[in-house]
Amino acid sequence: MIIQLQQDISADVKQHILQEIKKVGFKGNEVQTQSGHYIVGIGKREFDIRRLGQLKGVADIHRVSDEYKLISRKWRVEPTRIDIGDGVVIGEGSFSIMAGPCSIESEQQIQLVVDHLKANDVKIMRGGVFKPRSSPYAFRGLGLEGLQMFYRICRESGIKIITEVMQVSQIEEMMNYVDVFQVGARNSQNFNLLDSLGEAQKPVLLKRGISGTLEELLQAAEYIFSNGNEKIMLCERGIRSYENAYRNVLDLNAVPVLKAKTHLPVIVDPSHGIGLRDYVEEMSLAAVMAGADGVIYETHQKPEEAFSDGQQTLNFQESERLVKRMRQAYALRESF
Amino acid sequence: MIIQLQQDISADVKQHILQEIKKVGFKGNEVQTQSGHYIVGIGKREFDIRRLGQLKGVADIHRVSDEYKLISRKWRVEPTRIDIGDGVVIGEGSFSIMAGPCSIESEQQIQLVVDHLKANDVKIMRGGVFKPRSSPYAFRGLGLEGLQMFYRICRESGIKIITEVMQVSQIEEMMNYVDVFQVGARNSQNFNLLDSLGEAQKPVLLKRGISGTLEELLQAAEYIFSNGNEKIMLCERGIRSYENAYRNVLDLNAVPVLKAKTHLPVIVDPSHGIGLRDYVEEMSLAAVMAGADGVIYETHQKPEEAFSDGQQTLNFQESERLVKRMRQAYALRESF
Amino acid sequence: MIIQLQQDISADVKQHILQEIKKVGFKGNEVQTQSGHYIVGIGKREFDIRRLGQLKGVADIHRVSDEYKLISRKWRVEPTRIDIGDGVVIGEGSFSIMAGPCSIESEQQIQLVVDHLKANDVKIMRGGVFKPRSSPYAFRGLGLEGLQMFYRICRESGIKIITEVMQVSQIEEMMNYVDVFQVGARNSQNFNLLDSLGEAQKPVLLKRGISGTLEELLQAAEYIFSNGNEKIMLCERGIRSYENAYRNVLDLNAVPVLKAKTHLPVIVDPSHGIGLRDYVEEMSLAAVMAGADGVIYETHQKPEEAFSDGQQTLNFQESERLVKRMRQAYALRESF
Amino acid sequence: MIIQLQQDISADVKQHILQEIKKVGFKGNEVQTQSGHYIVGIGKREFDIRRLGQLKGVADIHRVSDEYKLISRKWRVEPTRIDIGDGVVIGEGSFSIMAGPCSIESEQQIQLVVDHLKANDVKIMRGGVFKPRSSPYAFRGLGLEGLQMFYRICRESGIKIITEVMQVSQIEEMMNYVDVFQVGARNSQNFNLLDSLGEAQKPVLLKRGISGTLEELLQAAEYIFSNGNEKIMLCERGIRSYENAYRNVLDLNAVPVLKAKTHLPVIVDPSHGIGLRDYVEEMSLAAVMAGADGVIYETHQKPEEAFSDGQQTLNFQESERLVKRMRQAYALRESF
Known part of the structure; x- marks a missing residue:
C-alpha cells in the first residue's frame, strides 16, 4: 500500500x-x-x-501487491523520465546512448573518446575509475584523481559522466564529478550502498546481479527509492549461465518484462551481455527492438590496447556505425 | 579435415x-x-x-579445427539456403515466418489458421500432432490422422507444413505429409533420431536443448549432415535458467554467434523463448535485429481455448501486426 | 486420485x-x-x-495432489524394493553397488572387471554398448554383439548387468541379455522410449536430465509405471551449471527430497556427478550419508586407457577401497 | 610467484x-x-x-600457476588451522560446529541457544545482527546493540561468536565483540569490504557467492590474505540453479575440490544449502563425508517463531541429534 x-x-x-x-x-x-x-x-x-x-x-x-512498491507500475503508471542535467533526459520518449571505455586511462584517451562522442551527438560518457576486479593484483582504476580529470574534460565539452561507485565512503567524494552513479553487478545487493545512494539525490544506474532475478533487481531499486531518491534506471547486462560460447547471456526478455513491472527506465549493456566485440552491434539493435530506453556500451580508440575488457570494446568506426543504426532502429520502433 | x-x-x-x-x-x-x-x-x-x-x-x-566439420563456416563460407518446395526458400537473403498453433486440434482450426496465414502472405504453418508432454496423462496430440488432415488442408492452400517428429518409427509414416521435420528441445540429443533424419532427405529444423550448448547443437546438426542430409536449420528457443519471471531465457546471443560458426540458417522461437504472449512481439523484433533468418511462433484463433501453450500464443490480430512489423524490421536490417 | x-x-x-x-x-x-x-x-x-x-x-x-501419481509416496508409503533376479534386491534396507567401465571394450576387459567385482562381493556390473556421444564421429560402442559377450561372461559369474538403452527398437533385442535397462540423461524425456520401457517388464534405472528438474524426473518415472512397469529406480547424476571446475554439479539435495516424494529407490552416480577421479570417493561417501539406496560408478583396469570417460574412472585399487568405505558408512547410517 | x-x-x-x-x-x-x-x-x-x-x-x-597465489595449496602444502581464541581451532584435524539462529532476537533467545550449545559441547554460536534482506521493509537485525548483548552472554559462557559484517564502517565497531567475521554470499565480491577485512586481523568466514565460481571465491580470499590477514575459512552455502524444489543446490563437489586447491579450511552451510529443515541432517552428514572441516547451521528454540529463515532452522532436539551423528560420521572419516 x-x-x-x-x-x-x-x-x-x-x-x-x-x-x-x-x-x-x-x-x-x-x-x-x-x-x-x-x-x-x-x-x-x-x-x-x-x-x-x-x-x-x-x-x-x-494497493500494490508486488513485493516492491514505490517503483511498481501498478502504482505509478506514467514512465519515469530522469533529467541528468542540461536537458539530457533518460526514459521513455527518447533513446539514450552512453558510451566510453571500460577504464579511464589518461587525459588523451578521455579527449579522444569525448571528441568521438561529440562528433556523433552522444551526450553521456561511461568510464570506470574504481574498478571491481576478480584478482587483487589487477589494475583497479585511476581512482578519484582519474575521476577529476574525467570531469574536467567532460565539463568543457558538455558531456555527462556515468561511472561506477563501489562503496559508501566514495559517494561524497565522487558527488561533484558525476552525473550518474553506476552500481555494478557485484554490488547489486550491497544494501548499505543502496541505502546511501538513496540519500544521495543523484541519478543511479543499477545493474542486475550476476545471477540476479528481476525481483531482486526491483527490490534493490526499491531500496534506493525508499531512501529518498527517485532517479533510478535499471540495467540488463547479461546473466551467468552454463554456456561458454560467450561471457554472459544477454537476457533481453528482461527488457519488456521490466518495462511492464516498473515505471523506471531500462538500459541494456550489450558489451558485457555478450562479451564479444563482433556481435555487440547485433545485440544493441536487438535491445532497441526489445524496447530498451537506452544502451551503455564500451568503445575505445584502440580496443586491443585497452587496460581492460578490450575483447568486447568497439573501435570508433564500429561505434559510429552502431550509433547510426540504433537511431534508425529506434525511429522504426517509434513509428509502430 | x-x-x-x-x-x-x-x-x-x-x-x-x-x-x-x-x-x-x-x-x-x-x-x-x-x-x-x-x-x-x-x-x-x-x-x-x-x-x-x-x-x-x-x-x-x-582443415576444420571445430569439433563439428561439415556444418562449419570454416569449411563452407556460403550460407546454406534450403528450398522446402514450390520456391519457398529458407536462409540468408530472405526472412522466413512460420506460424500456427501449438497443437493441431481440428479441421476448422487448421482452416482458420491457414486463412490467416494466406491473408498475411505467410507460407509455412507450424502445428504439433505428436506432442512431448511432461505428464503421461496430458493430451499427446492427434497423431498421424491429425497430420493427414493438416496436410489435406494445407496442400489445397499451398501452405508448407512443419511439425515435430518424436521417434524413428514416425519418420516414414510422416514423410509424405511434412515439408520440414522439427526436432524438439527434449530430443536434441536423441542421436538415433538424428541419424535417421540424416537419411530422410527432408528438411529438418533442430531445436537447441533445454540447457543445450551451442557446441552440442552444432554437433547434433553434424549427425544429420554426416548421415546424408544437408537441409538443416537451427533453432534458438530459450534456455533454462534460475529466473522465474518467464518460462525460458531467449538467448539471442546465440543468433549472431551461430551465424558465424555455421553456414546453416538460424531460426528463433520467441513463443517458447519467453513464454508470455504480451512480449512475443518485442522478442520477435529483437530476433530480427539479432540477425535471425526467420522466426517460428504460436498463433491460434482463440489462444485462451488452445489445447496447449495458450499463455504464449498470439491471436490473429496480434499475429498480423507482428508479421508487418517483422517485415519492416527486416527491411531496415537489409538496408544496413 | x-x-x-x-x-x-x-x-x-x-x-x-x-x-x-x-x-x-x-x-x-x-x-x-x-x-x-x-x-x-x-x-x-x-x-x-x-x-x-x-x-x-x-x-x-x-487422493494424490502431486502431478505424478503412482510413484508418489503420498499414495504408497512403503518403499519399493526391486528384485533384479537371484535375490539381488535394490531399495531401502540394503545398499546397492553397481560398478564397471563406461564402455564395454573386450572379453578380457569384462573378465577383469567381473573378477574385481566378485572379489569385492559387488553383484551388479555397469558397462555401455550403445553410447550416446556428442560427436557422430566418436566411438559409439560395441553394440549388440558387445552386449552378448558381456552377458556370456556375467552369466557364468552370476553378475547382474545394467546397460543403457537408447531407442525403442533396441529394447526387444537387448531384453534377454540385460538385468536393468538404463535410460541416460539425454533420453530422460524421450517419452516414446519411456512408454516402451513401461511395457518391457524389466527393471529400469532412469537418470535425471542434464538440467532436469525433480518434477520432470518423477513424471518421467510415471510414464514407465503408468505403462505397466513398477520396477523403476531414479538416478541423480549431476546437473549442468555455470561452474567449470567440474563436469557437473552432483546435486545431493535431490536424494533426501526424492526419497520423501516417491517410494522408488534413489541411486547416485558420483562419476558423472563430479567427473574427476580424485574426488569420486568423497562424493560417493557423501551420497551414502545423504540417504542414497545405492551408487553406480565407473571402474576400469586401466582408466588412462579406457575408450571413454577415463578421467572420472577409478582403478581397481581405488574401487576396492571405495566399496569398503561405503559399506562402513552405510553401516553407520543404518545404526542411526 | x-x-x-x-x-x-x-x-x-x-x-x-x-x-x-x-x-x-x-x-x-x-x-x-x-x-x-x-x-x-x-x-x-x-x-x-x-x-x-x-x-x-x-x-x-x-612458482604458483593459479590466478590466486597466497591461498594456493601449490605454495603452502600444510593445511591452515585457525585459532579463534581460548584454544578453539578451526581446520584439518578437527571438525568445527557453529550453530545458532538466523537472527539474534533477544537476551532470552541467546541464553537458550547458549545453553543448548554448551550442553552439546558446541563452542561457536552464529547469529545475525546486521541482516542483508531483499526488501528494504523487512527486519534488518538488532544492529550493534544486539551484538553487544550477544557478546555479553557468550563471553560469560565461553562461547565464540561468528556474525555477518556488511560494510567497511561496521568492522571497527564490531571488532571487540566478534570472534569470526562472516562475509555473506551477496558481499562475496564486495572488494572494498574484503580489503578492509584483510587489515582487520580477525578470522573471516567467506561465503561463496550466490552463483559464485570456486575461482571467484578463491580470489576473494586472496584479497583478504594479500591485505594482511591469513585467518580465512571458505564456506559452501549452495548455489542458485533452475531447480525449484529447494532454495539452493548445495554443491558438495566444492568441498574436496577446494580442499585440493587451497590450504584454507572449508566449512559447509547445509541450512542455506537446501533451505528445508527436514533435510538439513542428511546434507550435514554428507558434508562431513565430503571432507568438510566444519558446518554452520541454524537452530532456534522455536523455529516456527523465528524472525527469519524458520523453514530451514532446526529445533534443539534435531540439533542435538545432528551434533551427535556428525561426530560419529567424522570419527568414521578419520578412521579411514
Missing part, C-alpha cells in the same frame, strides 16, 4: 495517518524523496482502503 | 584416398548427401595437407 | 467404475502392472472421495 | 629484491600478514627462478 501525502502536511496530521495505518495491521514507512512524500504500508491484512484514503493529508492511496 | 570428392569418382580411387588418409593417422568417414560426396577425416596429427589435396578424385580439401 | 482395483475385477464392474469417475469430472486412466491393477483419475474438481471408494471392485482409493 | 622474505629483512634488501623482480618482467606486491612477510610476483614471462631465489633476504620462493 502506498499513500501519497499532501506536500504541506503537518507533523500532527502525518502522525495521525501513521497511527491509523498501524490500527489496520500495517507497518508504515515514511519516504521523502526529491519529488514526493509517501507512506509505504507493509502488511497482508484485508481492509477497506477507503478508510485511510479519506483521512486528512492523504493525496492518493493505492 | 573435409575432402570434397569429385562426383564421378570410382570406387578404386575413393579407396585409395581412404588409405592415404589412414596413413596420415586420420579416420576417414565417407558422407554422401543430396548435393555432395565427402570424406570427413578425424584426427589430430599434423601433416602437409597438400599431400592429400593432390590425389586423384579430390575436388577440394580443408 | 488413484483407485486400486480388486485383482479379480470383471470387465463390467471396471466399466462402471470408469463411468462413475467420468461423472465426477475426472479422466480415468487404466493401468495394469506386474503387481497391480489401478485407475489413475486426472482432474481438479472437488468431490466426496467415499462416493467412489464404496463402489464394487475398488480395493483402495487415495 | 611467491617469495617468502626473511623476517628481519632490511628495507634496502627488500628494495633490491623488488627491483630484481621488476627486471624479470614481474610486478611485485608486498604482503605483510600476522605470520609472514611475502612478495607476490604477477607476470607471465619465463625465467630461471633460482635467479631470485638466491638473493639475500629471500627465505623461500615458489
Whole structure:
C-alpha cells in the first residue's frame, strides 16, 4: 500500500495517518524523496482502503501487491523520465546512448573518446575509475584523481559522466564529478550502498546481479527509492549461465518484462551481455527492438590496447556505425 | 579435415584416398548427401595437407579445427539456403515466418489458421500432432490422422507444413505429409533420431536443448549432415535458467554467434523463448535485429481455448501486426 | 486420485467404475502392472472421495495432489524394493553397488572387471554398448554383439548387468541379455522410449536430465509405471551449471527430497556427478550419508586407457577401497 | 610467484629484491600478514627462478600457476588451522560446529541457544545482527546493540561468536565483540569490504557467492590474505540453479575440490544449502563425508517463531541429534 501525502502536511496530521495505518495491521514507512512524500504500508491484512484514503493529508492511496512498491507500475503508471542535467533526459520518449571505455586511462584517451562522442551527438560518457576486479593484483582504476580529470574534460565539452561507485565512503567524494552513479553487478545487493545512494539525490544506474532475478533487481531499486531518491534506471547486462560460447547471456526478455513491472527506465549493456566485440552491434539493435530506453556500451580508440575488457570494446568506426543504426532502429520502433 | 570428392569418382580411387588418409593417422568417414560426396577425416596429427589435396578424385580439401566439420563456416563460407518446395526458400537473403498453433486440434482450426496465414502472405504453418508432454496423462496430440488432415488442408492452400517428429518409427509414416521435420528441445540429443533424419532427405529444423550448448547443437546438426542430409536449420528457443519471471531465457546471443560458426540458417522461437504472449512481439523484433533468418511462433484463433501453450500464443490480430512489423524490421536490417 | 482395483475385477464392474469417475469430472486412466491393477483419475474438481471408494471392485482409493501419481509416496508409503533376479534386491534396507567401465571394450576387459567385482562381493556390473556421444564421429560402442559377450561372461559369474538403452527398437533385442535397462540423461524425456520401457517388464534405472528438474524426473518415472512397469529406480547424476571446475554439479539435495516424494529407490552416480577421479570417493561417501539406496560408478583396469570417460574412472585399487568405505558408512547410517 | 622474505629483512634488501623482480618482467606486491612477510610476483614471462631465489633476504620462493597465489595449496602444502581464541581451532584435524539462529532476537533467545550449545559441547554460536534482506521493509537485525548483548552472554559462557559484517564502517565497531567475521554470499565480491577485512586481523568466514565460481571465491580470499590477514575459512552455502524444489543446490563437489586447491579450511552451510529443515541432517552428514572441516547451521528454540529463515532452522532436539551423528560420521572419516 502506498499513500501519497499532501506536500504541506503537518507533523500532527502525518502522525495521525501513521497511527491509523498501524490500527489496520500495517507497518508504515515514511519516504521523502526529491519529488514526493509517501507512506509505504507493509502488511497482508484485508481492509477497506477507503478508510485511510479519506483521512486528512492523504493525496492518493493505492494497493500494490508486488513485493516492491514505490517503483511498481501498478502504482505509478506514467514512465519515469530522469533529467541528468542540461536537458539530457533518460526514459521513455527518447533513446539514450552512453558510451566510453571500460577504464579511464589518461587525459588523451578521455579527449579522444569525448571528441568521438561529440562528433556523433552522444551526450553521456561511461568510464570506470574504481574498478571491481576478480584478482587483487589487477589494475583497479585511476581512482578519484582519474575521476577529476574525467570531469574536467567532460565539463568543457558538455558531456555527462556515468561511472561506477563501489562503496559508501566514495559517494561524497565522487558527488561533484558525476552525473550518474553506476552500481555494478557485484554490488547489486550491497544494501548499505543502496541505502546511501538513496540519500544521495543523484541519478543511479543499477545493474542486475550476476545471477540476479528481476525481483531482486526491483527490490534493490526499491531500496534506493525508499531512501529518498527517485532517479533510478535499471540495467540488463547479461546473466551467468552454463554456456561458454560467450561471457554472459544477454537476457533481453528482461527488457519488456521490466518495462511492464516498473515505471523506471531500462538500459541494456550489450558489451558485457555478450562479451564479444563482433556481435555487440547485433545485440544493441536487438535491445532497441526489445524496447530498451537506452544502451551503455564500451568503445575505445584502440580496443586491443585497452587496460581492460578490450575483447568486447568497439573501435570508433564500429561505434559510429552502431550509433547510426540504433537511431534508425529506434525511429522504426517509434513509428509502430 | 573435409575432402570434397569429385562426383564421378570410382570406387578404386575413393579407396585409395581412404588409405592415404589412414596413413596420415586420420579416420576417414565417407558422407554422401543430396548435393555432395565427402570424406570427413578425424584426427589430430599434423601433416602437409597438400599431400592429400593432390590425389586423384579430390575436388577440394580443408582443415576444420571445430569439433563439428561439415556444418562449419570454416569449411563452407556460403550460407546454406534450403528450398522446402514450390520456391519457398529458407536462409540468408530472405526472412522466413512460420506460424500456427501449438497443437493441431481440428479441421476448422487448421482452416482458420491457414486463412490467416494466406491473408498475411505467410507460407509455412507450424502445428504439433505428436506432442512431448511432461505428464503421461496430458493430451499427446492427434497423431498421424491429425497430420493427414493438416496436410489435406494445407496442400489445397499451398501452405508448407512443419511439425515435430518424436521417434524413428514416425519418420516414414510422416514423410509424405511434412515439408520440414522439427526436432524438439527434449530430443536434441536423441542421436538415433538424428541419424535417421540424416537419411530422410527432408528438411529438418533442430531445436537447441533445454540447457543445450551451442557446441552440442552444432554437433547434433553434424549427425544429420554426416548421415546424408544437408537441409538443416537451427533453432534458438530459450534456455533454462534460475529466473522465474518467464518460462525460458531467449538467448539471442546465440543468433549472431551461430551465424558465424555455421553456414546453416538460424531460426528463433520467441513463443517458447519467453513464454508470455504480451512480449512475443518485442522478442520477435529483437530476433530480427539479432540477425535471425526467420522466426517460428504460436498463433491460434482463440489462444485462451488452445489445447496447449495458450499463455504464449498470439491471436490473429496480434499475429498480423507482428508479421508487418517483422517485415519492416527486416527491411531496415537489409538496408544496413 | 488413484483407485486400486480388486485383482479379480470383471470387465463390467471396471466399466462402471470408469463411468462413475467420468461423472465426477475426472479422466480415468487404466493401468495394469506386474503387481497391480489401478485407475489413475486426472482432474481438479472437488468431490466426496467415499462416493467412489464404496463402489464394487475398488480395493483402495487415495487422493494424490502431486502431478505424478503412482510413484508418489503420498499414495504408497512403503518403499519399493526391486528384485533384479537371484535375490539381488535394490531399495531401502540394503545398499546397492553397481560398478564397471563406461564402455564395454573386450572379453578380457569384462573378465577383469567381473573378477574385481566378485572379489569385492559387488553383484551388479555397469558397462555401455550403445553410447550416446556428442560427436557422430566418436566411438559409439560395441553394440549388440558387445552386449552378448558381456552377458556370456556375467552369466557364468552370476553378475547382474545394467546397460543403457537408447531407442525403442533396441529394447526387444537387448531384453534377454540385460538385468536393468538404463535410460541416460539425454533420453530422460524421450517419452516414446519411456512408454516402451513401461511395457518391457524389466527393471529400469532412469537418470535425471542434464538440467532436469525433480518434477520432470518423477513424471518421467510415471510414464514407465503408468505403462505397466513398477520396477523403476531414479538416478541423480549431476546437473549442468555455470561452474567449470567440474563436469557437473552432483546435486545431493535431490536424494533426501526424492526419497520423501516417491517410494522408488534413489541411486547416485558420483562419476558423472563430479567427473574427476580424485574426488569420486568423497562424493560417493557423501551420497551414502545423504540417504542414497545405492551408487553406480565407473571402474576400469586401466582408466588412462579406457575408450571413454577415463578421467572420472577409478582403478581397481581405488574401487576396492571405495566399496569398503561405503559399506562402513552405510553401516553407520543404518545404526542411526 | 611467491617469495617468502626473511623476517628481519632490511628495507634496502627488500628494495633490491623488488627491483630484481621488476627486471624479470614481474610486478611485485608486498604482503605483510600476522605470520609472514611475502612478495607476490604477477607476470607471465619465463625465467630461471633460482635467479631470485638466491638473493639475500629471500627465505623461500615458489612458482604458483593459479590466478590466486597466497591461498594456493601449490605454495603452502600444510593445511591452515585457525585459532579463534581460548584454544578453539578451526581446520584439518578437527571438525568445527557453529550453530545458532538466523537472527539474534533477544537476551532470552541467546541464553537458550547458549545453553543448548554448551550442553552439546558446541563452542561457536552464529547469529545475525546486521541482516542483508531483499526488501528494504523487512527486519534488518538488532544492529550493534544486539551484538553487544550477544557478546555479553557468550563471553560469560565461553562461547565464540561468528556474525555477518556488511560494510567497511561496521568492522571497527564490531571488532571487540566478534570472534569470526562472516562475509555473506551477496558481499562475496564486495572488494572494498574484503580489503578492509584483510587489515582487520580477525578470522573471516567467506561465503561463496550466490552463483559464485570456486575461482571467484578463491580470489576473494586472496584479497583478504594479500591485505594482511591469513585467518580465512571458505564456506559452501549452495548455489542458485533452475531447480525449484529447494532454495539452493548445495554443491558438495566444492568441498574436496577446494580442499585440493587451497590450504584454507572449508566449512559447509547445509541450512542455506537446501533451505528445508527436514533435510538439513542428511546434507550435514554428507558434508562431513565430503571432507568438510566444519558446518554452520541454524537452530532456534522455536523455529516456527523465528524472525527469519524458520523453514530451514532446526529445533534443539534435531540439533542435538545432528551434533551427535556428525561426530560419529567424522570419527568414521578419520578412521579411514
